Amino acid sequence: MxxxxxxxxxxxxxxxxxxxxxxxxxxxxxxxxxxxxxxxxxxxxxxxxxxxTKEELVAEVVARDFLDATGEYLAGIEADADAARPHRLCWALFRSTLEHPFVRAVQVADVHTIGLLTEHEETRRLLDLLGPGVLSRDLLELWREHGMARRDWALDHQAYALRALLAGFFTLVTGTSTEPIADLKPVFEATVRALLDPPDAPSGAVSYSGSDSGSTEAAAVAALRLLGEQRDTLRAMLAPVEI
Structure with missing residues (x-):
C-alpha cells in the first residue's frame, strides 16, 4: 500500500x-x-x-483487518465445503465483520473510528476489491452458477436485495434502539435462505435439490479461488510486515 x-x-x-x-x-x-x-x-x-501520510498508515491498518477477515472465510471453506453455501457464508461474512472493528467501521460508516477515510484513494481501492457490494455480487454469481441460488430474477435486482438484507441486519445489530435477539444465527440464515434458495429447495434441507455433493465441492473450489484471488491482490497492496 x-x-x-x-x-x-x-x-x-x-x-x-x-x-x-x-x-x-x-x-x-x-x-x-x-x-x-x-x-x-x-x-x-x-x-x-x-x-x-497518516491517512495512508490508517488505510493500511484497515486493509489488514479486511485481510484477517478474508482469511477466516477461506479457512472455514477449506475445513468444510458446505460452508460455501449462501446462508452459511453470508453468516460468516456478517459475523466476521462484526468481530473486526475496522471492517465494521467501513461497513457502518463509523466517522469516529475512520473519519472520512473512505474518501482516501487506498481505501477506495480496498472497497473496490472487498467491499460488501462487490463480494455480494461476485458470490451471488458463483452461487447461481452452481445451483445454490435462484435464477428466476435479474442478477442486479437479486444482488441489491442481498446487500439490503445484510445492511438491514447490520443496522439492527449495531443500533441502540432495537432489542437484541437471543439467537441471531438461525434467524439470519433462514432469512438468507428465504431470499436466495432455489424454488425447489426443501425447507431446512442440508442439500439443495439439484445441488449434490459434487456441485457443493465445485462451488467451494470456486469460492476459494475467488476469495483467494482477492486476498492475494490485497496482500500485494500491503507492506510485507507481520503484526
Missing amino acids: AEPTRHDPAKAARILKVTRDSLLRRGVRGLSVADIARAAQIGKGTLYLYWR
Whole structure:
C-alpha cells in the first residue's frame, strides 16, 4: 500500500500496532503522527520513511483487518465445503465483520473510528476489491452458477436485495434502539435462505435439490479461488510486515 522502502520490518510492525491500538481507543480524530511516533519509540520523521501520510498508515491498518477477515472465510471453506453455501457464508461474512472493528467501521460508516477515510484513494481501492457490494455480487454469481441460488430474477435486482438484507441486519445489530435477539444465527440464515434458495429447495434441507455433493465441492473450489484471488491482490497492496 505504501511505496517507501521498509528499512526495519519490526519497526514497521510496531508502528502498525500502535496505530491500531490508538484508533480503537480514540478514533482517527484523536490520532496524530507525533503520538504514534512517541508510542512506537521512533522519531516523527522516521514514520514518514514507512508511510507518507497518516491517512495512508490508517488505510493500511484497515486493509489488514479486511485481510484477517478474508482469511477466516477461506479457512472455514477449506475445513468444510458446505460452508460455501449462501446462508452459511453470508453468516460468516456478517459475523466476521462484526468481530473486526475496522471492517465494521467501513461497513457502518463509523466517522469516529475512520473519519472520512473512505474518501482516501487506498481505501477506495480496498472497497473496490472487498467491499460488501462487490463480494455480494461476485458470490451471488458463483452461487447461481452452481445451483445454490435462484435464477428466476435479474442478477442486479437479486444482488441489491442481498446487500439490503445484510445492511438491514447490520443496522439492527449495531443500533441502540432495537432489542437484541437471543439467537441471531438461525434467524439470519433462514432469512438468507428465504431470499436466495432455489424454488425447489426443501425447507431446512442440508442439500439443495439439484445441488449434490459434487456441485457443493465445485462451488467451494470456486469460492476459494475467488476469495483467494482477492486476498492475494490485497496482500500485494500491503507492506510485507507481520503484526
